[in-house]
Amino acid sequence: KAGVTQTPRYLIKTRGQQVTLSCSPISGHRSVSWYQQTPGQGLQFLFEYFSETQRNKGNFPGRFSGRQFSNSRSEMNVSTLELGDSALYLCASSLLGTHEKLFFGSGTQLSVL
Amino acid sequence: AQSVTQPDIHITVSEGASLELRCNYSYGATPYLFWYVQSPGQGLQLLLKYFSGDTLVQGIKGFEAEFKRSQSSFNLRKPSVHWSDAAEYFCAVGERSKLIFGAGTRLAVHP
Numbered sequence: 677k678a679g680v681t682q683t684p685r686y687l688i689k690t691r692g693q694q695v696t697l698s699c700s701p702i703s704g705h706r707s708v709s710w711y712q713q714t715p716g717q718g719l720q721f722l723f724e725y726f727s728e729t730q731r732n733k734g735n736f737p738g739r740f741s742g743r744q745f746s747n748s749r750s751e752m753n754v755s756t757l758e759l760g761d762s763a764l765y766l767c768a769s770s771l772l773g774t775h776e777k778l779f780f781g782s783g784t785q786l787s788v789l
Numbered sequence: 790a791q792s793v794t795q796p797d798i799h800i801t802v803s804e805g806a807s808l809e810l811r812c813n814y815s816y817g818a819t820p821y822l823f824w825y826v827q828s829p830g831q832g833l834q835l836l837l838k839y840f841s842g843d844t845l846v847q848g849i850k851g852f853e854a855e856f857k858r859s860q861s862s863f864n865l866r867k868p869s870v871h872w873s874d875a876a877e878y879f880c881a882v883g884e885r886s887k888l889i890f891g892a893g894t895r896l897a898v899h900p
Contacts, residue, residue, distance in 0.1 A: 680832070707886070709886070709887065709888075711888075718890060718891075718892045718893060719879065719888075719890040719893075720890075721887040721888065721889070724886045724887060726886070731886050732885055732886045732887050734887065766832055766833070768832075768833075773886045777835050777838065778833075778835065778888070780825075780832030780833040780834070781832050782830070782831055782832045783832055
C-alpha cells in the first residue's frame with residue numbers, strides 16, 4: 677500500500693506570491709490533516725478535512741486555505757506569501773481522523789524569499 | 790487550553806544505555822496521548838498511543854510509555870538505545886480531530 681504522498685518536495689517562492697501544495701492520502705483514508713512545522717513554533721495544526729468537508733481549523737490567518745476532492749486528495753493554498761510562511765508543511769491521513777493513528781507524508785519544504 | 794510540555798530539548802545517550810523522554814500534558818478530560826518520531830527530512834511515525842486501560846503501553850521499535858494521571862505525565866522509555874534511534878521525538882495530545890504537539894526532544898546517540 678502506498679504511503680502518503682506530498683508534492684512538490686521542495687518549493688521556493690517570493691513574498692507576495694501564492695502557492696498550492698498537494699497531498700495524496702493512503703488509499704481508503706478519508707481524513708486528511710495539514711500541519712506546519714517551523715523551528716520557532718514547532719508543529720501546528722492547520723486544518724482537517726473529512727469527505728470533502730473541513731471539520732476542524734487551527735489558528736492561522738485566512739491566507740491559508742485548503743480543500744479536499746472526492747478521491748480524498750487534498751490541496752492547501754497559501755496566498756500573499758510572507759517570509760514567516762517558510763516551513764515544512766506536513767500532510768497526514770487516517771481512516772476516520774478521530775484520535776487514531778495518523779500516517780504522515782515526508783512534507784513539502786517551502787522557502788519564501 | 791490544552792498543552793504539551795517536553796522539558797528536554799536535547800538529550801544525548803550512549804548506545805546501549807537506557808532512555809527516558811519526559812512529557813507532561815495539560816488536559817481537562819482523559820487524554821488521548823501519542824508519541825511520534827521524526828527522522829531528518831522525514832514525516833512523523835507513530836511509536837505508540839494511549840487511550841484507556843493499561844497505563845503501560847508498548848510500541849514499536851522496543852519503546853514503551855507509562856501514563857501517570859496523578860503527575861499528568863506520559864514518559865517514553867527504552868531499555869537499550871540503538872544508534873538508529875537518533876531522531877526527534879514528539880509527544881502529543883489529541884483534541885477532537887487534531888493533535889497538539891510538544892516542542893520535541895532531539896535525541897543524539899554516542900557510539
